[in-house]
Amino acid sequence: MPDILTLEEITNRANEETPVEITLRQTKLTKSWLLPHLDALHADLRQLRSAFDAAYRHSAEVTNNPRRTYPKGYCLEISKGVQNLLQQQIQQPTTPAMQALREFCLNGGIAKRVWGNLRNSYFQNAFQFGSLYVDVANDTVNPSKPQVEILPWVKSGFYAIRDYAKYAKLAEVYWGGKVYPNRYLPELAVMFPIVFVNRYGEVELQANYQTILYRNMEQNFKLAETYLFNRKNYGDPLPDPYHAFLQNEFGALAEPASDDVLRGLFADARKTGLRFDISRCQPMLDQALEVGKRSKRA
Known part of the structure; x- marks a missing residue:
């Protein structure tokens, strides 16, 4: 990474x-x-x-x-x-x-x-x-x-990988971890809809460097939205130790964000042209990387 x-x-x-x-x-x-x-x-x-x-x-x-x-x-x-x-x-x-x-x-x-x-x-x-x-x-x-x-x-x-559902399934198979929908850090969800706990028990915001991140932005966050609102992708809730880590280190929500909250975030991202705004996107990219770095040190 x-x-x-x-x-x-x-x-x-x-x-x-x-x-x-x-x-x-x-x-x-x-x-x-x-x-x-x-x-x-x-x-x-x-x-x-x-x-x-x-x-x-x-x-x-x-x-x-x-x-x-x-x-x-x-x-x-x-x-x-x-x-x-x-x-x-x-x-x-x-x-x-x-x-x-x-x-x-x-x-x-x-x-x-x-x-x-x-x-x-x-x-x-x-x-x-x-x-x-x-x-x-x-x-x-x-x-x-x-x-x-x-x-x-x-x-x-x-x-080529063109949707987060296939990406998530393959991540679990190939990297041997577990995928969870990112409803815990909703302000990042439009760009990073997946929380991935790898085989070492480290938390990562996926995909924070793969090409699908670009495809998601290119399509104005439609790929992330489709993934997060598909009930089949809800899966199990994020286990307590990883949830607590995100709460303590990054202020994650105590309960997963509702559909209404997420809809508002996606609507705001499109209305304000987030994908074209480097000054707003760069801190989100930095925070996504920081999640993985701090988790490795935890």
Whole structure:
């Protein structure tokens, strides 16, 4: 989780990580430039992954994190690291596969990092190369799996996440925690409709850094509103220890906010143009991060 979160960062990350539509042109470019070199591309990506592992697995970021054993849980770091190495290779290709990938990009092929729902089981960072799904961190949940996986996009089971209900279900499956609707800090609910208690018993306001936060703001908080007013998402009340933490540290309500209170907050957010007001949004972003930081220290 980042130490600082800004609207600019949220926007940039959402644009970077969102898959694009696979057009006929992208399919043709993939067929012309990438498919003839698929085995070689796979081999080159394995070499880049090995190079990144050698440089990163003994870094302080890994050795000082007792909760994660490399490579488990490092899909973002691995994907970004290999992306940097890949960009260097594309600029000065040294193999036929890298030359083909360069030509693919120069002719309008899409090559970008993406984040989303993989087979309704994982949050995953991967790449979209035209009509191909490319995962260089395929072993970050199960280390016995191959490091690199390349599949036709339509067979990958990878989807962008566009609503909080699916996000919440996947968070519980993937991170092993429990989701609760945020009716306890209602002033933050329009941007952060989910309270997540992770497997370590720490409280987080989700999603406080994922691309769905941008999509929610882009749609004028409609995604958060839909989630909070769907009775199926009410679930169990927030357990007393976590409720007490939010009350003591952040002035959370003694009882969950009513529908009328929430409706008023959503209406006010839209009427006053909250999503365009950095001076009001930034303190909300800061407080969402502070919840997670204080909970870790508690």
